[in-house]
Amino acid sequence: MEAAxxxxxxxxEVKSGVTRLTLTDFRNYAFLRxxxxxxxxxxxxxxxxxxxxxxxxxxxxxxxxxxxxARLADIKRLTPALVPDEYQPTEISNNNWAVSAxxxxxxDEIEIGTAVERSAREDDEEESRSFDRRIVKVNGxxxxxxxxxxxYISAIWLTPQMDRLFxxxxxxxxxxxxxxxxxxxxxHAKRTxxxxxxxxxxxxxxxxxxxxxxxxxxxxxxxxxxxxxxxAARREQIAKLNRFIETEPDDVFPNVxxxxxxxxxxxxxxxxxxxxxxxxxxxxxxxxxxILYNDSVDGVNRTDFKVFYKxxxxxxxxxxxxxxxxxxxxxxxxxxxxxxxxxGFAPVLLLDEVVAHLDDIKREALLEKIRELRVQAWxxxxxxxxxxxxxxxxxxxxxxxxxICHDRS
Ligand SMILES: Nc1ncnc2c1ncn2[C@@H]1O[C@H](COP(=O)(O)OP(=O)(O)OP(=O)(O)O)[C@@H](O)[C@H]1O
Ligand SMILES: [Mg+2]
Numbered sequence: 001m002e003a004a005x006x007x008x009x010x011x012x013e014v015k016s017g018v019t020r021l022t023l024t025d026f027r028n029y030a031f032l033r034x035x036x037x038x039x040x041x042x043x044x045x046x047x048x049x050x051x052x053x054x055x056x057x058x059x060x061x062x063x064x065x066x067x068x069x070a071r072l073a074d075i076k077r078l079t080p081a082l083v084p085d086e087y088q089p090t091e092i093s094n095n096n097w098a099v100s101a102x103x104x105x106x107x108d109e110i111e112i113g114t115a116v117e118r119s120a121r122e123d124d125e126e127e128s129r130s131f132d133r134r135i136v137k138v139n140g141x142x143x144x145x146x147x148x149x150x151x152y153i154s155a156i157w158l159t160p161q162m163d164r165l166f167x168x169x170x171x172x173x174x175x176x177x178x179x180x181x182x183x184x185x186x187x188h189a190k191r192t193x194x195x196x197x198x199x200x201x202x203x204x205x206x207x208x209x210x211x212x213x214x215x216x217x218x219x220x221x222x223x224x225x226x227x228x229x230x231x232a233a234r235r236e237q238i239a240k241l242n243r244f245i246e247t248e249p250d251d252v253f254p255n256v257x258x259x260x261x262x263x264x265x266x267x268x269x270x271x272x273x274x275x276x277x278x279x280x281x282x283x284x285x286x287x288x289x290x291i292l293y294n295d296s297v298d299g300v301n302r303t304d305f306k307v308f309y310k311x312x313x314x315x316x317x318x319x320x321x322x323x324x325x326x327x328x329x330x331x332x333x334x335x336x337x338x339x340x341x342x343x344g345f346a347p348v349l350l351l352d353e354v355v356a357h358l359d360d361i362k363r364e365a366l367l368e369k370i371r372e373l374r375v376q377a378w379x380x381x382x383x384x385x386x387x388x389x390x391x392x393x394x395x396x397x398x399x400x401x402x403x404i405c406h407d408r409s
Contacts, residue, residue, distance in 0.1 A: 016345040017376030018058060018153070019109070020102040025077040027053040027097075028402050037395040037409075038104065040370055040377045044384040045399030051380035052159070054399075055350040057099045058378060059155055060114050063146035063182060063189035067157045067350060069175075072116050072132045096132075103153045105345050110152045113137045147182070147189040154183040154339065156332045157350035158325075163357065166316040166324050170304040177260075177305040178230075180335050181237045183347060188233045195226045199301060202284075206291040217285065224280035227300040228273050231264040234303070241331070244338050252365040253330040254323075255310040262303025307331070322357045329354075329366060336375055349377035355386055364389060 015038050023032040028050045043051045052068075056075075059067040066075075076097045100113030117135045136143050138152070156179065165172055181188045202219045210216065238258045245255050260266075267276045280299065287297045296302060307316040307327055316327050332349065340346045349370070355363045367390055370377045381387065384396065391409075398406040 015107070015374075016105045016153070017103065017348045018061070018101045019104050021054070021057065022098075022100045023054075023057050024098045024100075025096065026057055026099060027075060027077060029053065030077060030402070032403060034397065034404060034407070036376070038376050040367070040379060040390055040394035041397060042384065042387045042390060042394050043378065043380045043397045043399060044382065044387075045405075046382060049399040050402060051399060052352050055157065055159075055352050055378050055380060058101075058348060058350055059157055060099045061101055061103070061112055061153050062149055062155045062179075063193075064175075064179070067159055067352070068161075072134060076116070100137075101153075105152055111137075111139050112149060112152055114146075114149075145190060146193075147186045150182055150186040150189065154345075154347040155350055156180070156183075156335060156347050157352065158328055158332060158354050159352040160356065162328060163321060163325060165328065166307065166319070170302065173305040174303060177234060177237070180241070180331075181233050183335070183339050184237060184240070184342065185233050188230070191226050191230050191233070195223060195230060195300065198223050198226070203291055206288055216288065217281075220281045220284040223284060223299075224277045227264055227280055228268070228277045230300045231262065231268055231276075231303070232273060234260055234262075234300075235265055235268060240338060240342075241334055245330070245334050248334060248337075250311060252362050253326050253333060253369075254312075256316075256327050256330050256334075257308040257310050258331070259306040259308070260303060261306050262300060263298050264300050265303055322359070322362075325354075325357045326362060333369055333373070336373055340373070340375075346373065346375040349375055349379075351377055351379045353380055355379075355381060 017038045018036050019038065021032075021034050021036060023029045026032075032054075034054075043054060045051055056066050056068055056070070065071075096116040096118065098113060098115035100111065100115075103110050103112055114134060114136050116132050119131060119133045134146070136146050136149060138148060162172070162176070165176065178188065178192050198219055202216065202223065205212075205216060205219070238260055242258055245257075248255060264276060264280055267279065271279075283298060287295075290297050308314065309316060309319055309323065309327060312319075316324055319327065336347055336349065354366070358366065363386060367387070370379075371390075371393060379387070384398070387394065387396070390396075394409065396406070396408050397404055
């Protein structure tokens with residue numbers, strides 16, 4: 001949909017998000033069930049009461065490794081001492097974690113869930129080893145790919161760790177961008193996971209001194225094909241957001257210009273995909289030696305996502321902490337609106353300690369924008385008073401002793 005066709009009435013009809021969330025042996029929760037409003041949800045409690053863990057659980061309803069990028073093994077609840085009095089599981093040790101939810105989309109209710117399962121893998125030496133695997137269910141049936149979840153829910157998050165997003169290495173920026181792409185292109189989650197898998201295989205073969213050229217070349221061809229598709233999807237998403245942002249008011253959350261800095265993405269400006277794919281496969285072949293010398297390999301696994309503060313003509317990297325947070329908020333607000341306009345359903349926003357670096361004006365402006373967008377936004381804070389303007393318009397959950405101590409609006 002082009003900017004001229006934007007129909008802002010769709011925002012008044014948005015009703016999507018999680019309506020019930022159940023956690024089992026997830027982090028500090030032995031068992032937690034909560035009913036959620038399709039409205040802002042303010043979660044407050046002292047440090048360490050489990051606010052971020054609830055947001056992380058919701059993030060596991062989307063493809064990937066959740067908002068902490070955690071290893072599956074770290075999520076399982078660690079100590080039986082944390083079991084609240086009213087809940088007595090029959091078997092405490094060795095339980096695997098699970099998150100399940102009822103989500104609403106277009107008036108339909110769908111049950112989705114994700115859990116960890118221990119599977120056996122046959123090794124070459126015919127010995128079997130067990131490993132943890134994340135499984136996904138939709139309406140009680142196991143589905144083969146995590147990307148299926150994207151049909152029912154999408155989520156965008158901001159965490160305190162992302163305060164450094166513009167300062168460090170490019171990997172977290174790339175993941176942030178790729179998550180924005182998933183929301184529009186479900187295949188993108190699969191493509192990036194497959195690319196990573198092939199890259200690891202290629203890397204390990206080269207490190208182990210493999211000389212099987214045919215095998216290496218076939219991996220390079222597959223990586224090149226996936227890589228070009230990844231680059232094209234990223235370019236499309238950036239163009240879509242930039243076009244949309246141009247129509248947005250440049251207010252407390254300043255307008256941004258988004259750019260991709262990647263060899264393959266840049267080549268797609270000038271050359272047809274098929275030529276870029278050939279070039280990429282050749283380039284990977286030329287770079288086999290780099291792996292042996294621990295040098296980096298060019299390609300979509302090194303692309304950077306650049307953000308500029310439009311009015312100031314300043315790279316986000318050089319902006320203040322509060323400005324950087326505002327730029328990120330601008331991006332996620334634009335993405336939320338774009339998703340709602342193009343897809344008719346809004347993402348769930350997971351905003352962990354988001355008001356921490358915002359002054360009073362920006363905090364109130366953000367809360368107002370969330371209300372206007374009618375998205376379900378899960379917002380954590382240690383200080384409930386900062387959200388007084390949402391009284392009567394949001395759900396307020398208080399946490400204590402690994403459970404909910406109050407639930408009111
Ligand atoms: N695998 C696990 N098993 C049990 N407890 C865990 C596990 N992983 C983390 N925790 C604990 O969960 C508790 C809640 O963590 P969480 O990050 O959700 O707190 P929070 O309320 O967001 O705190 P803060 O205000 O400091 O951000 C912490 O005490 C943490 O040590
Ligand atoms: Mg926290």
